[in-house]
Amino acid sequence: MKRHLTLAAATVLLLGAGACTADKDKEKESQAAPDDSTCNELLGDAGLKWLEDRTGGKARLKVEDDLKSARSQFYRQVENWGPEDTGVPTFQRATVCLARTDVTDMRKQLEIRYGPSYSSFDTAFGEPSTTGEKAIETVVNSDVKLVHGKETRGMFKGRVHYRVYVKCKIPGTPARQENEIPIEGELADTLTGDTGARVHLTRLLHSAKVVADSFDCENKPVVPAQPPASVK
Template identity: 60%
Template sequence: MTLRRQLTPAALAVVLFGAGACTGGEDGTKGDPPPATADGSACEALLGDAGMAWLKDRTGGTPRPEAGDDLKKARSLFYRQVENWDTGDSGARTFLRADLCRATGTGGGKQFEVRYGPSYFPFDAPFEEASDVSPAQTVTEVNPDVKLVHGKDADGATRYRVYVRCKIAGTPAQQESEVPIEGLMTDTLTGDTDARVHLTHLLHSAKVVADGFDCENKPVVPGQPPASLG
């Protein structure tokens, strides 16, 4: 039974609307990832120079990007959850995501955010098919270990997702496919509607995260989405 079929419609709605940010947790699991940047900014590490320049340019340089969590905490949180995952698990599971980059506009009404954590859905979930709680999404297969998904959710917001197979030592063989890494980008702040731009910056962040998580299968995360991006 796949995780998609295990989730109730109510739980699916929570999942697809991007709930479940991380708050706190133990630090350092099986070694620490490299420092985010010289000044410890998770936003700068995730987006890189090009991504930060894009964010500042699209917002007039006024928002101050910040993070509630950092890469070390994101790694620790991911490890703890997948190490506790079991192939016999049933019922809806609420995984937590680390809130790694956030920028809020004047007045707080609009926001840019990037979160990472274990995926609620298996890597091969049929995202391109509409469900009771979500319209069909556009799916782009990057390579056997990386997939991009984007589109409007049932609440009308456009969201961008990246899924990366990441095998953690000591977990069941199915873990990398059943509980891959999920990166979620929500942007109501920049006004940029170009999916390729968003997914390019999301891929950059996925490489940073996958490299920091020490995945046994060594997934290759490219710097650009494929030409076939829908």
Template identity: 30%
Template sequence: MRRVSAAVVLMSLLMGATSGCGKEKAEVDPAEERCRGALGGDAVSWMDSIGAKDYRASRYDDLDIVGNTLKGMLRTWTGRENSGDLNYWRDVCDMSSDTTGKDVRFTWGESRYAFSETVKKEKEVLSRLTRRDTDPKSKPDYRSSRVNSDVLLTFLQQDSREVPFYRVYLRCAVPGARDSQIDGDPVAVGAIGETGSRLDGKNVFRHLLRSARLLAKRLDCQNKPQIPTKVPASMR
């Protein structure tokens, strides 16, 4: 990715195949398995089709550890005033191609904002970043869709030359957490595209919604959030 510093600023402000009988099993890429576990096989096939064919080596713990750590963070959350700027998130799938320049990264983690304040806060972030940009041609893009009481989709890109951010925010009441956690410390499932491009929003959010369902199952969300399978038209 080019212009990495802009992406870092925005992130800080926001957050197997087997062979036939009698043959040895083919070696399975652990990074590919990680992607399949976090997103499902359809997402892997889609990323292959757009040219992001190379799985980057896993830089973090496996999905069980990521899910259990996130669940523990949500369970012990004591209030946003006590959490400061710290929030837990990890890459769960990272694919790229030096040949095509495609780069797609998916993440699981905590949201930086309370669920009810997410849209307002993200718009404020985008506004601050836009004011720093002295280029008069800069055209920020922000969209959101509240699917139901528990699910929110957002898209943010400071400019068409910058990094696009796709997010699914989820109210998830974790067993053993305080009552305020469901609204105060929601879950964020995200995707980050390559600098200066935009992915097919319908496909990105379709795979993010599936990933959110997989994560909700791992977290044992007691409120049973109704995560849709269809992407709202405004986010395509």
């Protein structure tokens, strides 16, 4: 049996293999890089205008996980939870929107992430932490609360972090799942230079409504467009 290919035969095989690899690469790229429409939906027209104004139109949007992926991640993790579980869970959160003016600089970015909360909805987030910092908790309604406060450690020490918690009952899960593992949304902004809590929490609430609607929560949580008047 001959072990060597002719030059022509080898060329045909290489070209064929190259075509298959290129097709697979294109397919992989299309699966790994969702388009920016998720960011557009989560920020809304007002949020996009705010981001444009604050960055001089230089912000570039990136989506690592679209809403379908975020929903799938949330369902899978919550469905694996049980009230008898002990210990600290290892939940993952989906990065549904990322904005930077310099794609290589993580120190200046606006990031929105969603996933299961490590804390129950009833947690008193406004109590002083072990580091002495005190977060500000704002109850919006029976299904939604907002929390914001400064980070106390790490490379982003001093940055204000904004969070929203939304009760979301997933079909087939144990009773009180929506209270024990609500949706947690996070918004962190070192990009715009805007220090106002109200504008950030307004952006976060808009994204939370989009997420809650796309997750098909059985309890139909009501997520308003604006935080309470007490938030300045």
